[in-house]
Structures are given as C-alpha cells and as structure tokens.
Amino acid sequence: MSDSTTNKQKNFALVGAAGYIAPRHMKAIKETENHLSVAYDTNDSVGIIDSISPESEFFTDFERFYEHAWQLKRNENTKLDYVSVCSPNHMHASHIAAGLRLGCDVICEKPLVPTSEDLDELKRVERETGQQVYNILQLRHHPAILELREKVANADKSAKHEVELTYITSRGKWYLESWKGDPRKSFGVATNIGVHFFDMLHFIFGKLQKNVLHYTDELKASGYLEYEKARVKWLLSIDANDLPDDVKGKKSTYRTINCDGDELEFSGGFTDLHTVSYQEILAGRGYGVEDARHCVETVESIRTQQPQKALADEAHPMLEHLLAGKGV
The missing domain is CATH 3.40.50.720 (NAD(P)-binding Rossmann-like Domain)
Incomplete structure (x- = not known):
C-alpha cells in the first residue's frame, strides 16, 4: 500500500x-x-x-x-x-x-x-x-452535516427524527443523450445523483431499517427510508420544473434537509469538499469499501423495487405533484 x-x-x-x-x-x-x-x-x-x-x-x-x-x-x-x-x-x-x-x-x-x-x-x-x-463521500465532511450529526447524537433517543430530504439539480436535454441518461451505465437517477445523500443519511441517522420506493422515472425518484434514528421522506430530481418558485431563475440547484421542522439548506460549501476528502485520504483517514457498502446496498435495493403506493405519513410533500404529472 x-x-x-x-x-x-x-x-x-x-x-x-x-x-x-x-x-x-x-x-x-x-x-x-x-x-x-x-x-x-x-x-x-x-x-x-x-x-x-x-x-x-x-x-x-x-x-x-x-x-x-x-x-x-x-x-x-x-x-x-x-x-x-x-x-x-x-x-x-x-x-x-x-x-x-x-x-x-x-x-x-x-x-x-x-x-x-x-x-x-x-x-x-x-x-x-x-x-x-x-x-469520495464528500458530504461526510460538510460542516452543516457534521453539525446535524452531532445534534442528533446528543438528542433524545426515545423518538425518531422526522426528516425530509429534497435534492433538485437542473439538467438540460443533453443529460438523457449522455451515458448518464442510460440506466445500464448510470444505474438511474437515484443511484447517479442520490447515492452520496443516502450515505449522508446513514452517516447521521444510523442503520437502515426500511426502504420503500414510491415513484421513479428517468428524471426523478421519491421514496421513504427508515433508519435507527429517523424516518426520512426523500425526493431527487434533475427536472428544473421541480425547483421551488423562490429558487427558479436564481439557482439551478436546491439541496435541503428538514429535520423536525428545522430546515438545513446546504447548497453552499460543496466546491472544496473534494480537496478535504483528498487531505483525509492522504492522512490515512479515507473512506474505504466497507464505508461505501451501506449506500451501495441502499441504491441497489431502490433499483430493484417496483413503486408502491405511499402511506400517508411516509410520502414526500412533492410526491402528489409527481404522480399528478404522470396522470396517476
């Protein structure tokens, strides 16, 4: 080595x-x-x-x-x-x-x-x-994520945290024409743009106990994950139409975690995290194969599921909008 x-x-x-x-x-x-x-x-x-x-x-x-x-x-x-x-x-x-x-x-x-x-x-x-x-599991180095992890670690253990994860990153028509739009090469939206978010959720909230897919297509996906310390409603999208109205025309990416009603908007602070990751690896503190196993297994399960009708308390707030767009 x-x-x-x-x-x-x-x-x-x-x-x-x-x-x-x-x-x-x-x-x-x-x-x-x-x-x-x-x-x-x-x-x-x-x-x-x-x-x-x-x-x-x-x-x-x-x-x-x-x-x-x-x-x-x-x-x-x-x-x-x-x-x-x-x-x-x-x-x-x-x-x-x-x-x-x-x-x-x-x-x-x-x-x-x-x-x-x-x-x-x-x-x-x-x-x-x-x-x-x-x-590269760069979100494990994001200051806001580390702060939330510490907060969760010190919180009351008797009840699980209620969490909503929303990540919308606008991509043009080129995306579907590239390898990223080919599920045989990118393995789909949940894997390609979501795997490090699922790693982040595991990093903060512990082991995964339940994994249910509610919606998926070539542009977006949504579902429910339950961890040792949290119940998580999640949505991932590359469709600019899904951006919040107050973000459209101003930014092309929207990342947010809502934990027990407190919103953590962490769209900033991403650009230097690769350098931090390299510094940690070179210092002997990098994340190896076993560190990645949890999120790889999570997206593997998502890819092999058929979407299920969401229980009322497990549906992301935007799920109804996604289903309406498909005439469901």
Missing part, C-alpha cells in the same frame, strides 16, 4: 479526465501539493488540464495509458501512487481493479460500484494486490 505518511509528493493518474467532476479531482491533487502525472479519457476535451497541470501526459486509448503507467513503475520517482477514477459509473469497477493492479491505491467518485457483489470483488482485488480503494 502507498505510504501516505511521508512528505514525498505523490504521483497521480486520472481516469475520466473529460468528465464533469474531474476538475475537482485535478484541483484537489494540486491543492494537496501533489502531481498529476498522467490522465486518460476517450474524449479529448480536456483543456482544463492546462490551468492545473499542463505538463501531464494524456491518452485517449486505455491500452496506451496503462502501458505508460506500467513503465512509470520502473522508476521510484515516477511510479504512480494513486489512480483517481472519474469515469462513467459502469466503468468504475474495471478501472478501480486496473489501478489496484498497477500497484496504486485508488480514489473513486460516487457511486463506487453499483452492487454489493461488486464491492466483494473489490475486496478480493485489494487482498490480491495489497492496495486500497477509497470512495
């Missing part, structure tokens, strides 16, 4: 350099004073590299990238320490395994992998290689 306790500058490879989230990883590598040695993507729209690490090697063929990375292993100063994976969701498992077999620790975007079976396979490859996988 890479020795992250020394002050030696670490060499990174980035897989999926043209993706939406890749610049946050490039920025995190730079801000932790490490080196982006090489990047790979099938798409060559990666001009962002020029403002962060213009000397980095770049490949559009995975075979050439992998051979270059293998050759870097021959020199102690050039060998890769970490591979950061920002590729489409369905490629995560194979790209993580490739990084581990290069002798690197791997940092991967959410969702780590789609199924618990895939998690088990990653554990096997970790054992075979002696390397480790880390998942």
Whole structure:
C-alpha cells in the first residue's frame, strides 16, 4: 500500500479526465501539493488540464495509458501512487481493479460500484494486490452535516427524527443523450445523483431499517427510508420544473434537509469538499469499501423495487405533484 505518511509528493493518474467532476479531482491533487502525472479519457476535451497541470501526459486509448503507467513503475520517482477514477459509473469497477493492479491505491467518485457483489470483488482485488480503494463521500465532511450529526447524537433517543430530504439539480436535454441518461451505465437517477445523500443519511441517522420506493422515472425518484434514528421522506430530481418558485431563475440547484421542522439548506460549501476528502485520504483517514457498502446496498435495493403506493405519513410533500404529472 502507498505510504501516505511521508512528505514525498505523490504521483497521480486520472481516469475520466473529460468528465464533469474531474476538475475537482485535478484541483484537489494540486491543492494537496501533489502531481498529476498522467490522465486518460476517450474524449479529448480536456483543456482544463492546462490551468492545473499542463505538463501531464494524456491518452485517449486505455491500452496506451496503462502501458505508460506500467513503465512509470520502473522508476521510484515516477511510479504512480494513486489512480483517481472519474469515469462513467459502469466503468468504475474495471478501472478501480486496473489501478489496484498497477500497484496504486485508488480514489473513486460516487457511486463506487453499483452492487454489493461488486464491492466483494473489490475486496478480493485489494487482498490480491495489497492496495486500497477509497470512495469520495464528500458530504461526510460538510460542516452543516457534521453539525446535524452531532445534534442528533446528543438528542433524545426515545423518538425518531422526522426528516425530509429534497435534492433538485437542473439538467438540460443533453443529460438523457449522455451515458448518464442510460440506466445500464448510470444505474438511474437515484443511484447517479442520490447515492452520496443516502450515505449522508446513514452517516447521521444510523442503520437502515426500511426502504420503500414510491415513484421513479428517468428524471426523478421519491421514496421513504427508515433508519435507527429517523424516518426520512426523500425526493431527487434533475427536472428544473421541480425547483421551488423562490429558487427558479436564481439557482439551478436546491439541496435541503428538514429535520423536525428545522430546515438545513446546504447548497453552499460543496466546491472544496473534494480537496478535504483528498487531505483525509492522504492522512490515512479515507473512506474505504466497507464505508461505501451501506449506500451501495441502499441504491441497489431502490433499483430493484417496483413503486408502491405511499402511506400517508411516509410520502414526500412533492410526491402528489409527481404522480399528478404522470396522470396517476
């Protein structure tokens, strides 16, 4: 396993350099004073590299990238320490395994992998290689989330908290034409945009006890989750029409948790959380495969369910609006 306790500058490879989230990883590598040695993507729209690490090697063929990375292993100063994976969701498992077999620790975007079976396979490859996988679970570092977690930990344990989670992030027509709109590649809205929120709920409220899906389509999903310490009504959407009226035209994203009537709006404070995640990983405090298991199992269950009619006290306030839009 890479020795992250020394002050030696670490060499990174980035897989999926043209993706939406890749610049946050490039920025995190730079801000932790490490080196982006090489990047790979099938798409060559990666001009962002020029403002962060213009000397980095770049490949559009995975075979050439992998051979270059293998050759870097021959020199102690050039060998890769970490591979950061920002590729489409369905490629995560194979790209993580490739990084581990290069002798690197791997940092991967959410969702780590789609199924618990895939998690088990990653554990096997970790054992075979002696390397480790880390998942970006950035909400565990958000100050507002940490504050709520502490509040819940110190609260009366006799009753469960009543929680509403709403996340609406506007996406244009391009979304459904991209891999993100293909459920075989993104695994659907609840997985693609929701997995780290389900991790956050587990992080705050404990183990999941009940998981019911009320609505799902290619743009949105809604359901009910019950944890040790909370009853949660949730809604996720990429449809701008679902934004609250006081937000429309002003912001394209709305994130909020309402806990026992107190609203926690946490749309801000997201941009630096990848750097914090990298700092924690490099300090030996990263979140590994087992940390990701709970949220992976949660979205796996959501994907395999058929929507059920919601009980009155388990329905998100916007569910009726979603059902009316479908003529239900």
